[in-house]
Amino acid sequence: xxxxxxxxxxxxxxxxxxxxxxxxxxxxxxxxxxxxxxxxxxxxxxxxxxxxxxxxxxxxxxxxxxxxxxxxxxxxxxxxxxxxxxxxxxxxxxxxxxxxxxxxxxxxxxxxxxxxxxxxxxxxxxxxxxxxxxxxxxxxxxxxxxxxxxxxxxxxxxxxxxxxxxxxxxxxxxxxxxxxxxxxxxxxxxxxxxxxxxxxxxxxxxxxxxxxxxxxxxxxxxxxxxxxxxxxxxxxxxxxxxxxxxxxxxxxxxxxxxxxxxxxxxxxxxxxxxxxxxxxxxxxx
Numbered sequence: 001x002x003x004x005x006x007x008x009x010x011x012x013x014x015x016x017x018x019x020x021x022x023x024x025x026x027x028x029x030x031x032x033x034x035x036x037x038x039x040x041x042x043x044x045x046x047x048x049x050x051x052x053x054x055x056x057x058x059x060x061x062x063x064x065x066x067x068x069x070x071x072x073x074x075x076x077x078x079x080x081x082x083x084x085x086x087x088x089x090x091x092x093x094x095x096x097x098x099x100x101x102x103x104x105x106x107x108x109x110x111x112x113x114x115x116x117x118x119x120x121x122x123x124x125x126x127x128x129x130x131x132x133x134x135x136x137x138x139x140x141x142x143x144x145x146x147x148x149x150x151x152x153x154x155x156x157x158x159x160x161x162x163x164x165x166x167x168x169x170x171x172x173x174x175x176x177x178x179x180x181x182x183x184x185x186x187x188x189x190x191x192x193x194x195x196x197x198x199x200x201x202x203x204x205x206x207x208x209x210x211x212x213x214x215x216x217x218x219x220x221x222x223x224x225x226x227x228x229x230x231x232x233x234x235x236x237x238x239x240x241x242x243x244x245x246x247x248x249x250x251x252x253x254x255x256x257x258x259x260x261x262x263x264x265x266x267x268x269x270x271x272x273x274x275x276x277x278x279x280x281x282x283x284x285x
Contacts, residue, residue: 060106064113151182152185
């Protein structure tokens with residue numbers, strides 16, 4: 001079986017050979033060069049989804065996940081690199097918030113980082129670094145209210161064995177300690193679907209909203225709405241309607257030109273998500 005590095009190497013190499021993906025490294029001081037790029041994206045999104053739609057959110061990479069994919073060849077330490085990234089990304093985070101969008105910070109580093117960036121480290125060392133990643137992210141998010149943010153945590157949006165994934169139980173306290181109020185996490189991934197029980201065992205702060213992924217984003221199977229309802233039911237029972245939102249495990253397209261799920265099937269999976277959510281809500285009322 002392939003582990004993540006081998007799987008990623010094959011997939012990304014194939015995309016790179018087609019000129020789709022290139023992964024640069026940090027070789028000098030990190031800075032946000034052109035804020036007009038994010039402004040243009042926000043303008044396009046505003047026209048596509050006008051104000052008035054609830055919970056319009058825009059995603060942005062966390063400092064930690066940037067450090068995971070873009071190697072540091074300039075700063076003296078991983079910590080120095082992380083906080084330089086945090087200061088640079090603050091420009092983007094603040095711009096998203098200023099335009100009235102909910103900010104979703106994508107943090108695969110807090111889970112996937114265990115079997116990629118810190119594969120050779122002990123669990124204790126990984127946890128120390130994960131906590132550092134959260135501190136750097138919190139530094140960058142310091143001027144945005146928690147209730148206007150959500151955080152996505154995943155073990156990597158790839159169709160691989162996932163047998164080296166860190167258990168949710170080993171990172172859940174660190175995840176809950178981050179500033180964003182909503183936590184988007186994988187709950188459909190076959191390696192982690194059973195971990196809904198972890199959320200029943202830990203104390204989840206009252207201000208936190210859980211957004212479990214109820215459909216897989218790496219396969220072309222279309223989940224049955226009844227399965228979606230079954231996956232959502234224990235969260236509704238434990239936390240109630242006000243603290244739970246149905247979500248997806250991850251996005252359907254990791255990189256431009258590189259996707260595992262046919263777009264038409266992705267829409268059908270989302271339709272099943274909506275149908276299953278309505279079923280679960282009716283049965284819970």
